[in-house]
Each structure stands twice: as structure tokens, then as C-alpha cells.
Amino acid sequence: xTRTNQYSTATASEVTISCIVPAFNEERSVARILEAIxxxxxxxxxxxxxxxxxxxxxxxxxxxxxxxxxxxRLIAQDRNRGKSCAVARGxxxxxxxxxxxxxxxxxxxxxxxIRDLIAPIRGGEADVAISMRxxxxxxxxxxxxxxxxxxxxxxxxxxxxxxxxxxxxxxxxLEVFLNRLVVSRKLRLRTVMLDGVLNDFKFHKRGFWRxxxxxxxxxxxIFQTVSFFEFVVQIVRMRKLLV
Numbered sequence: 001x002t003r004t005n006q007y008s009t010a011t012a013s014e015v016t017i018s019c020i021v022p023a024f025n026e027e028r029s030v031a032r033i034l035e036a037i038x039x040x041x042x043x044x045x046x047x048x049x050x051x052x053x054x055x056x057x058x059x060x061x062x063x064x065x066x067x068x069x070x071x072x073r074l075i076a077q078d079r080n081r082g083k084s085c086a087v088a089r090g091x092x093x094x095x096x097x098x099x100x101x102x103x104x105x106x107x108x109x110x111x112x113x114i115r116d117l118i119a120p121i122r123g124g125e126a127d128v129a130i131s132m133r134x135x136x137x138x139x140x141x142x143x144x145x146x147x148x149x150x151x152x153x154x155x156x157x158x159x160x161x162x163x164x165x166x167x168x169x170x171x172x173x174l175e176v177f178l179n180r181l182v183v184s185r186k187l188r189l190r191t192v193m194l195d196g197v198l199n200d201f202k203f204h205k206r207g208f209w210r211x212x213x214x215x216x217x218x219x220x221x222i223f224q225t226v227s228f229f230e231f232v233v234q235i236v237r238m239r240k241l242l243v
Contacts (some may be wrong), residue, residue: 015122016045017153018096023062023104024052031061037102038069039111041051043118045096045184047072049104050089053080082171084189088163094156103150106136108196117192126190126243128182129153132229134199145191145239148175148222158185172218173225176233179234180226182241189241 019037023030030049037047049062051074059076066072075089091099098121102109120126131151132141140146158181159166169177184188222231 009209014175015098016096017043017098017100017118017121018045018156019047019092019096019100019102020087020090020094021047021049021102021104022052022083022090023049023054023058024080024083024086025054025056025058027061027108029059030058031065033102033104033106033109033234034062034065034069034072036063036109036111036117037114038072040114041111044071044100045114048090049074050086051076052082052086053077053228062157076185081167082131082169082176084169084174085167087174088159091156091159091166091202092163097156098153099102099156100153100158101150103199105132105199106151107198109194110196111195113194117151117194118153120185120192125188126133126188127155129192130191132193132196133197134195134200143191143235143239145235147179147235151194151197152178154178154182154187158182158187170221170224174232176182176234177239178224180230181232181235186241188243189238190243192235 020031021037034047037044047069049072051059051062059074062072066074075093077086077089087101090157094123100118117129120129129152130146131149132146133149136146136149164180166174166177193240226234
């Protein structure tokens, strides 16, 4: 199948995908995430872990994994700059025509789930794929779309012109900013259900009160990036793009 989207004219068999994993103090989970990604094999061009100034053993664990999987690369930031900046750094280094973003704290991620997520792109059925996790909020599940999901596949060229903006953005403004680009270009969108996959809530990783603070800061970042009105409009318009 030949693609007619402006971001790629490659045939499905020629699609190259770089996986980018932003990580900050994820020593408990990063090894299992990389094992699942590496098991996907040559369907992925490379696996780029961007360590965002971790103070734990995250970098050491990634380096150990690199000794077993030659496709894994590590980019270590000198200090914590936030998720949006970490992802932008990974995109700058990526070689693939598409980028696959995966959070480093996922629970239950498997190679099969990753293959399911990239399948609509390889099959030419969609321009962007976004995951629906097991613990996606019910109101998003009912609408058939998790607009805040960190697991998504999209054309690298969609990000290329905006990397400076992403690097300067608040930590958790990434997803709504990418949504804005998807909506403005009216890209074909596919939701992929990842059965059994959970994101590790901040409450579990940091304790209750630090988790509450983290959630509040996340929503602050979101509404610094887009207004509440645009957030609602994104939901409506992205649902119309589903294929």
C-alpha cells in the first residue's frame, strides 16, 4: 500500500519506526519496559532512552540492557528538564520516519501490545495511533479515545518543526500539544486497546500527598499549554478523526 499522507510516501513495508522512552527515576520499571520493546525485534529501527537527569540507578540499568541489545541507545540529560524536553531530545536523535513514544513506568506492557500499537501505521490504515490502557479513565474509554495517553505513534516530521517549542514547554504539556498538531492537520487517527497495560499512577510511585501534588502539577502544565476550551475542542475534533 502506498501512503499519500504528506509526512510519508513510503510503502508500508518500508516504514521505519524509532521508539523513544523518556525516563526519570524509573529504576523499578525501566528494565522490564526495555525487555518488552526489544522483543519486538527488527520492526523497530532503534530504541532511544532519554534519561531526564535521574538520581537513581535508571542510567546504570539502561547501560546494562545496552550490552544485550544493540538497538538500545541512551541519552543522558545533565539535569531534570521535564518529559516534553526529554521527548524532543529523543526525536532530534531519531532516525525513523515515525516515532513511537512509550512511558517508562508502564505495567503489563508486552511485545504483542507494542506490535498492535504500530500495526495501523505499518498497514497504512492510520497516520497516528494512540493507546487505550486498562486504567484509562472511564470517561475517555466511553468516548473511544484517550487524548492524554503517552503511548502513541506518529510521523516524526510532525514534530520536527516544533522541537524548540517542545524543549521549552512545561513538563506535561506534550500530549495536548501533539493533539493540537494532529487536529490541525486532520490526520487519520486509530485507537489501540492495550489489554492488561496500566500506567503507574503517581500515588503509587511517590506516596499519597506527593502523588496528589504531582497530579495537580500535571494538570497545571496541561492548561498552561492549552486552554480548557481548546482541551474540550481537542476531544471533539480528535474523535471525528478516528478511523
